[in-house]
Amino acid sequence: MKSPSHSRDRGIPEATVARLPLYLRALHGMAERGVATVSSEDLAVAAGVNSAKLRKDLSHLGSYGTRGVGYDVEYLVYQISRELGLTQDWAVAIVGVGNLGRALANYGGFVSRGFRVAALLDADPEVVGDTIAGLNVEHIDVLEAVIGRRGVSIVVLATPAAAAQEVCDRVVSAGVTSILNFAPVVLSVPDSVDVRKVDLSIELQILAFHEQRKAGGPLMAVDSAVSEPSEQTGLLTGPPKEDL
Amino acid sequence: MKSPSHSRDRGIPEATVARLPLYLRALHGMAERGVATVSSEDLAVAAGVNSAKLRKDLSHLGSYGTRGVGYDVEYLVYQISRELGLTQDWAVAIVGVGNLGRALANYGGFVSRGFRVAALLDADPEVVGDTIAGLNVEHIDVLEAVIGRRGVSIVVLATPAAAAQEVCDRVVSAGVTSILNFAPVVLSVPDSVDVRKVDLSIELQILAFHEQRKAGGPLMAVDSAVSEPSEQTGLLTGPPKEDL
DNA sequence: CCGACTTTGTGCATCGCTTCACAAAGGGAT
DNA sequence: ATCCCTTTGTGAAGCGATGCACAAAGTCGG
Known part of the structure; x- marks a missing residue:
């Protein structure tokens, strides 16, 4: 069940599934603000993705849009919710x-x-x-x-x-x-x-990698970071447990 | 800096960067258990990835392995740490x-x-x-x-x-x-x-999606989802339009 | 009813990642 | 030194995801 895309997933790509919750959140926000319909462009901006990608993602669920108009917010909320299995508890x-x-x-x-x-x-x-x-x-x-x-x-x-x-x-x-x-x-x-x-910690390490790249590129001065213990940070005692 | 792969990233793919911390963790564990060298196969198992993928990932950092033997654990820990920028604070x-x-x-x-x-x-x-x-x-x-x-x-x-x-x-x-x-x-x-x-909540929703699929597959009673638009959608506000 | 305009849905080219499969490279035994 | 065994590093094929660009489909004003 780890595999990227299932044979009988009815063709919904894993990458799409991962974005549906994002769309859903954006749509909820719009519904609360009373927005009735939304274009793929606007929804894409709200979700932080490319509008063509959004349309392709939604097309995997069916044709729920209206050309020339856009998507009905509430209807789309329902369709995505159903697809994600959120209509049950x-x-x-x-x-x-x-x-x-x-x-x-x-x-x-x-x-x-x-x-x-x-x-x-x-x-x-x-x-x-x-x-x-x-x-x-x-x-x-x-x-x-x-x-x-x-x-x-x-x-x-x-x-x-x-x-x-x-x-x-x-x-x-x-x-x-x-x-x-x-x-x-x-x-x-x-x-x-x-x-x-x-x-x-994996996320932090990925950030550190890019940060290092950025620092090393432009005009790497001194690697600050360690310079001053500054005030009370020095007495960081051992944390309670290894528990996350 | 969001773009998947940078021109002058010295060619380290984003997907690889995301896995390096995984390798690092596995290597730390091995170092603690006194393991001196490790093969790509063993390390791959410990990190939960394919061994060919692991070798290709490591090859982006340089040629740190010895054919016929494997990788020196401590040396590799250092190289990955350095690459990720963990040698500084x-x-x-x-x-x-x-x-x-x-x-x-x-x-x-x-x-x-x-x-x-x-x-x-x-x-x-x-x-x-x-x-x-x-x-x-x-x-x-x-x-x-x-x-x-x-x-x-x-x-x-x-x-x-x-x-x-x-x-x-x-x-x-x-x-x-x-x-x-x-x-x-x-x-x-x-x-x-x-x-x-x-x-x-996004992670949970993705899990729910797959869970629903699993439940609907084997011997779920209703299923719906596939065939028709299902009329019970009426309980939500009417879709903009219906039928075909 | 028509023509201009808007926006969807998608074919297609592209890109990056994954995986296979194997030649190259090293170690160890005889 | 030579042969055999192990394991790396990588060329190349395969696969899925991305984004462009456009035809199809619908709305709206006249």
């Missing part, structure tokens, strides 16, 4: 209630459309029993039961790196086939399971 | 100290290699003055001063969506050209500025 479980897990649990946009946090799980007895964002934190022991009984189909992994693969295995055994992984490890899963990863 | 400022900002500030892997949190900034007087991960939270008013004086070259945006563009503009004016954006908005910046975005 997805039960999500968050495993690992460290700093990040807490942040995710409190993340409003989570619940907003299509997703519902159905469980918070952690191995640490210290946090089990806490209430976060109105949810009780349960012990990881009940993982399988929770997944089964509450119909969890998407699991968010926010555990320390060391625990991620083990939890992942259990989650997969329990029948979950969609995982969003925040732990900095390469998870190994069967082909039938979809894993998407969000990795802060 | 990058000062990072985190703007927006909500749940996510806090989690990021406490993220250990942050400081570990090449990156140093140099400032935490927020607009809310309630949190300004707090100490998080050993750092004092300062008011957003001093943004420009902090960026200038502490040599901040990478800014992490963890503000609410509504504030993101404004903060972004200020950050860019202050001379920052690398931004990691967690706010769910499309930032508009000059071409010379690199923006990478991390967007939880």
